[in-house]
Amino acid sequence: MADSTPTRRNATRPLIVTLIVIVVIAALGFAYASPYMxxxxxxxxxxxxxAQTVNEYVDFPALRESLKQQVTGLLLTRRLDAHGNGNPFAAIGAMIGxxxxxxxxxxxxxxxGVAALLNGMPPRGNPGERPPVPGAAENPPAAAAPAPQPPVAGNTNNGAANNGNDATPPQPPQTTAGYRGLNEFVVTYQHGAGDARYSAILQREGLFTWKLAAVNLNE
Known part of the structure; x- marks a missing residue:
């Protein structure tokens, strides 16, 4: 009776190769998508x-050092511009900053601060500046409501258009994200075509782990 063992091995070899290829492709896809996730x-x-989850995704010592360098550069540039424009008060303000x-x-x-950075609100280098209070930008204090007015014949909206609720809400910043090298992933923010841009920079740690480690306030 012929030995069927080689035949079985030959039959299972393509299956094993296919499984290995699938696993490799899945791992590469997950690695590519890992900074987005x-x-x-x-x-x-x-x-x-x-805070606990934020700590898992932020390298706070590196971010602190980056913020220090970026804000220092921002203020020194402001100071040089003030000297060039002959404005001593602006220069003094930059020195205080x-x-x-x-x-x-x-x-x-x-x-x-991380929430502010990821929502288009970076530090500007102003003295005493702090991140916005949670919800303050989305829910500004409402003005005193006007006294209700009796409905006017022929007016179906009962004066709703005059209640001050038609103000345009602040628009979220335009963002672009992508790799800037094998181990660096950059998210760039801009509120409008003429506004300055800044970026948040994630660095790879290991194969699938990414952490926010730096900012560039003058992208």
Whole structure:
């Protein structure tokens, strides 16, 4: 009786090769998508002020150092521009700002600061600046409501258009995201065509792990 073992091996070899190829393709796809998933998870956690999850996706020592360098450069540029324009008061303000970089950096190297960075609200280098209070930008304090008016014949909206509720809400920033090298993933924010851009930079740690590690305030 002929031995069927070689035949069985030959039959299973294509299946094993196919499975290996599928696993490799799936791993490569997951590796490519991993920074997008990390960014999504980080933004959700930051918006919810979930400090524990934010800590998993942010390298706070690296982010703090990057913020310090970027805000210092921002203020020094402002100081040089003020000197060039002959405005001593602006130069003094920039010098004061340099002295207050530490508290500003400490305020933005927090879940509140990360949420601000990922929602188009970077630090501007102003003295005493802090990240916006959660919900303040989306829900500004309402003005005193006007006294109700009696309906006017022929007016079907009962004066609703005059209640001050037709103000255009602030638009979210335009964002673009993509790789800038094998181990660097950059998200760029811009509110309008003429506005300055800035970026949040995620660095790879291992094969699938990404962390927010730097910003560029003058993209």
């Amino acid at each position: 990390a960014l999504n998870n980080l933004k959700r956690a930051a918006d919810a002020r979930d 340099v002295a207050l970089i530490g508290p500003l950096v400490d305020a933005y190297a927090t879940p509140d």
